[in-house]
Amino acid sequence: AAGVIQSPRHLIKEKRETATLKCYPIPRHDTVYWYQQGPGQDPQFLISFYEKMQSDKGSIPDRFSAQQFSDYHSELNMSSLELGDSALYFCASSPRTGVVANYGYTFGSGTRLTVV
Amino acid sequence: AQKVTQAQTEISVVEKEDVTLDCVYETRDTTYYLFWYKQPPSGELVFLIRRNSFDEQNEISGRYSWNFQKSTSSFNFTITASQVVDSAVYFCALILMEYGNKLVFGAGTILRVKS
Numbered sequence: 001a002a003g004v005i006q007s008p009r010h011l012i013k014e015k016r017e018t019a020t021l022k023c024y025p026i027p028r029h030d031t032v033y034w035y036q037q038g039p040g041q042d043p044q045f046l047i048s049f050y051e052k053m054q055s056d057k058g059s060i061p062d063r064f065s066a067q068q069f070s071d072y073h074s075e076l077n078m079s080s081l082e083l084g085d086s087a088l089y090f091c092a093s094s095p096r097t098g099v100v101a102n103y104g105y106t107f108g109s110g111t112r113l114t115v116v
Numbered sequence: 117a118q119k120v121t122q123a124q125t126e127i128s129v130v131e132k133e134d135v136t137l138d139c140v141y142e143t144r145d146t147t148y149y150l151f152w153y154k155q156p157p158s159g160e161l162v163f164l165i166r167r168n169s170f171d172e173q174n175e176i177s178g179r180y181s182w183n184f185q186k187s188t189s190s191f192n193f194t195i196t197a198s199q200v201v202d203s204a205v206y207f208c209a210l211i212l213m214e215y216g217n218k219l220v221f222g223a224g225t226i227l228r229v230k231s
Binding site: 031033035041042043044045048050055056058088090092094105106107109110112 | 153163166215216
């Protein structure tokens with residue numbers, strides 16, 4: 001079965017550079033969630049999209065932006081990167097209705113961003 | 117407040133020992149779901165179980181079992197006859213259904229199983 005696909009798996013950037021992370025949800029899933037997991041930390045919710053509209057926002061820095069496209073894939077754009085942005089970035093997808101009862105909550109394998 | 121507490125930061129056991137990972141949650145919702153995820157050293161989040169607030173039946177899956185008790189707001193996870201491959205970080209999480217289904221995670225418990 002198709003899973004949530006994230007690319008790239010690893011990314012190394014220098015301070016002040018820009019990074020773009022991509023997430024391809026499970027087919028027919030219309031909701032995408034982004035999480036950030038710093039070293040030794042638990043995943044923290046950043047932002048979510050439903051039907052290409054932002055549906056909820058967490059502790060996402062103003063330097064970060066995200067969008068969901070017509071094919072439901074999502075991109076997380078991070079500018080003016082800082083050392084503290086080094087983390088694992090996870091994406092999850094779900095259908096909006098019956099999400100928990102029927103489908104649970106599945107994460108992609110994550111993108112490991114290292115800022116040097 | 118809606119939160120998840122995993123009081124055990126790190127647990128070390130010897131192979132074949134049983135180990136229980138504790139999870140206590142707080143929520144004002146009457147309908148809610150709890151999850152357990154495993155994060156091995158490779159970093160991915162592996163889904164283990166989902167439990168809804170109306171189903172207090174304990175569940176067993178192979179060497180894994182879960183004990184859900186609403187009276188104490190706990191959802192504990194037991195690994196029987198632990199193996200080295202069980203070494204990972206384990207997260208308990210609560211879904212906030214009134215907030216777009218985002219997950220709130222506990223801080224995680226590092227499990228080290230020694231041979």
